[in-house]
Amino acid sequence: MRDARQEAVVDAWLARLSLRQKIGQMTMAERGSVTPEDVKRNALGAVLSGGGSHPGGNAPADWVRMNDAFWQAAVGDEDSLGIPILFGCDAVHGNNNVAGATILPHNIGLGAAGNVELVAEAAGVTAREMLASGLDWNFAPVLAVVQDCRWGRTYESYGNDPRRAGRFGRRYVEALQGEDIVACVKHWVGDGGTGHGIDQGETTLSWEELEATHVAPYYPAFEAGVMTVMVSFNSWNGEKCHGSRFLVTDVLKGRLGFKGLVVSDWDGIDFLHEEYATAVRLSVNAGLDMFMVPERWREFIDTLEAEVHGGGVSPARIDDAVRRILRTKLRSGVFDRPRPARRPGVEVACTGCDAHREVARRAVRRSLVLLKNAGNLLPLDPASRILVAGKSAHDLGHQCGGWTLSWQGEKGNDTIAGTTVWQGIHALAPHARLSEDGGDADPDRDDVAVVVVGETAYAEGFGDIRSGDEMLVEAGSAVDGLMNPLEPYARSQVLAEVHPEDVACIRRIAARGVPVVAVLISGRPLVVEEEMAASTAFVAAWLPGSEGLGVGEVLLGREDFAGRLPLPWPSAAGNVPRFPAGFGLDYGFDNAVAMAYKRK
Ligand code: BGC
Numbered sequence: 381m382r383d384a385r386q387e388a389v390v391d392a393w394l395a396r397l398s399l400r401q402k403i404g405q406m407t408m409a410e411r412g413s414v415t416p417e418d419v420k421r422n423a424l425g426a427v428l429s430g431g432g433s434h435p436g437g438n439a440p441a442d443w444v445r446m447n448d449a450f451w452q453a454a455v456g457d458e459d460s461l462g463i464p465i466l467f468g469c470d471a472v473h474g475n476n477n478v479a480g481a482t483i484l485p486h487n488i489g490l491g492a493a494g495n496v497e498l499v500a501e502a503a504g505v506t507a508r509e510m511l512a513s514g515l516d517w518n519f520a521p522v523l524a525v526v527q528d529c530r531w532g533r534t535y536e537s538y539g540n541d542p543r544r545a546g547r548f549g550r551r552y553v554e555a556l557q558g559e560d561i562v563a564c565v566k567h568w569v570g571d572g573g574t575g576h577g578i579d580q581g582e583t584t585l586s587w588e589e590l591e592a593t594h595v596a597p598y599y600p601a602f603e604a605g606v607m608t609v610m611v612s613f614n615s616w617n618g619e620k621c622h623g624s625r626f627l628v629t630d631v632l633k634g635r636l637g638f639k640g641l642v643v644s645d646w647d648g649i650d651f652l653h654e655e656y657a658t659a660v661r662l663s664v665n666a667g668l669d670m671f672m673v674p675e676r677w678r679e680f681i682d683t684l685e686a687e688v689h690g691g692g693v694s695p696a697r698i699d700d701a702v703r704r705i706l707r708t709k710l711r712s713g714v715f716d717r718p719r720p721a722r723r724p725g726v727e728v729a730c731t732g733c734d735a736h737r738e739v740a741r742r743a744v745r746r747s748l749v750l751l752k753n754a755g756n757l758l759p760l761d762p763a764s765r766i767l768v769a770g771k772s773a774h775d776l777g778h779q780c781g782g783w784t785l786s787w788q789g790e791k792g793n794d795t796i797a798g799t800t801v802w803q804g805i806h807a808l809a810p811h812a813r814l815s816e817d818g819g820d821a822d823p824d825r826d827d828v829a830v831v832v833v834g835e836t837a838y839a840e841g842f843g844d845i846r847s848g849d850e851m852l853v854e855a856g857s858a859v860d861g862l863m864n865p866l867e868p869y870a871r872s873q874v875l876a877e878v879h880p881e882d883v884a885c886i887r888r889i890a891a892r893g894v895p896v897v898a899v900l901i902s903g904r905p906l907v908v909e910e911e912m913a914a915s916t917a918f919v920a921a922w923l924p925g926s927e928g929l930g931v932g933e934v935l936l937g938r939e940d941f942a943g944r945l946p947l948p949w950p951s952a953a954g955n956v957p958r959f960p961a962g963f964g965l966d967y968g969f970d971n972a973v974a975m976a977y978k979r980k
């Protein structure tokens with residue numbers, strides 16, 4: 381009944397809108413390249429904030445003011461079209477573009493925690509902080525099933541198990557959409573399966589293999605009613621997903637019966653063909669509905685209009701796209717909501733509140749994976765004299781990783797609100813001291829050292845590990861269209877080669893007779909044989925986010941280790957993993973509360 385009523389409303393709109401307005405609804409521009417006046421004049425359907433793109437001083441109030449102005453232009457003025465926009469962003473580990481937001485562990489850490497209710501809580505925190513900024517649409521969750529951890533987006537994946545991705549994705553969607561934020565599963569499809577883990581590369585698999593690993597996690601999300609799907613940059617057997625009528629129209633909309641809207645990725649259509657008109661035609665005819673054309677939106681509108689007039693794109697295809705966009709807007713409730721400044725979620729000053737940080741901290745505690753604990757060095761005694769060292773011991777930027785206030789992430793403690801690992805340890809162990817390079821380690825003064833090392837922040841292809849350019853040539857030559865490879869993060873998976881300062885720091889301290897607990901901050905497993913050999917205990921902390929206290933709580937035995945590897949850990953030799961997926965040690969506490977103050 382509700383569906384029938386909504387379809388009737390959509391029909392009425394389709395009868396009223398001009399071709400130009402319909403194409404406007406299919407267009408999503410980036411906030412930095414578009415004004416409210418542009419939205420009104422061009423009937424734009426959506427606006428997004430790219431990674432790190434923010435209004436004014438980046439407080440929630442600045443976001444609400446911005447969204448209010450866009451809302452006003454779309455529906456509030458006398459000469460407005462009357463169709464609200466959807467404002468979208470990538471809140472992939474909390475509402476991570478906004479200053480002061482709670483930053484949760486990246487998905488790889490939630491995969492290690494292995495707890496689906498924690499995912500729901502994380503989605504709830506994200507949704508409520510988004511509502512407080514007047515946002516509508518989250519380009520999350522990522523359902524990528526990572527196959528090669530050299531991929532720069534490994535940390536955006538819950539791991540290598542399609543069933544886990546499906547279970548977690550479903551709960552994320554339910555929790556997010558339950559709070560009135562539109563979810564977007566991405567990236568359709570095969571993003572985690574590219575050869576050599578090259579971002580935006582080529583996934584070479586039979587349909588059966590693609591289905592079993594990369595399509596499978598989408599089924600539970602569809603059952604949960606996810607409203608939008610983002611198409612992937614990668615190609616499948618040579619064909620770019622953005623131009624694949626088979627994957628988008630035949631499979632997604634046909635066989636799987638998806639009724640919501642399909643959105644392109646950032647400039648994703650540009651790589652289909654050198655000629656823009658051809659690229660536009662191919663992608664619209666493949667079945668994409670909304671187009672993320674951040675800066676090029678005017679050209680997109682003109683080009684698509686000319687394609688329809690020239691017969692390259694049928695009016696029926698345009699109507700299908702607009703029907704799905706309007707249906708999504710009706711179902712999402714944006715039509716019924718007041719202006720962002722008057723929405724209920726806005727009054728709640730929840731951005732970075734204690735309750736949200738508590739959820740994030742719990743997620744940190746459960747995500748940590750203990751890989752080595754010789755002589756039961758851990759848990760540490762809170763009364764002991766702990767030397768805290770390493771380049772990431774006191775660095776929120778490193779700890780949060782990419783997609784945190786900026787696309788590529790931050791360095792240092794000036795922009796992100798939170799607690800570093802050092803601060804977390806110090807809060808629980810008052811005799812701890814910080815000495816970043818550990819040069820003054822002294823067994824008479826220091827009982828034990830915690831050395832926090834690993835990767836600095838990166839996102840997408842800038843995080844790839846690529847040992848040779850021949851890989852790129854090989855991948856590129858298999859692809860129909862243009863490749864867009866970014867400068868990789870590293871040429872090796874061996875941490876000691878990429879960041880020699882880390883093993884140097886561990887060795888410097890260990891050589892003076894102070895036993896070392898190494899804590900690895902990284903978006904993925906790395907080859908850490910040397911670091912592991914030089915330290916007595918070793919913990920994989922992934923990208924824990926803003927709540928470093930969670931790391932301290934587990935190191936100091938307030939809670940047991942619960943994390944298990946969400947994907948295999950590579951060895952120096954390659955073939956055989958160093959640790960299999962599912963591996964993880966613990967203290968063997970029977971009851972975390974009873975053991976809270978266990979002494980060694
Ligand atoms: C990423 C997407 C993201 C989009 C918008 C793209 O580069 O691949 O995951 O949603 O940018 O920021």
Ligand code: BGC
Binds near residue numbers: 429430432433646787
């Ligand atoms: C944006 C990201 C986007 C990327 C794609 C960046 O400038 O901030 O959101 O994913 O470009 O190239």
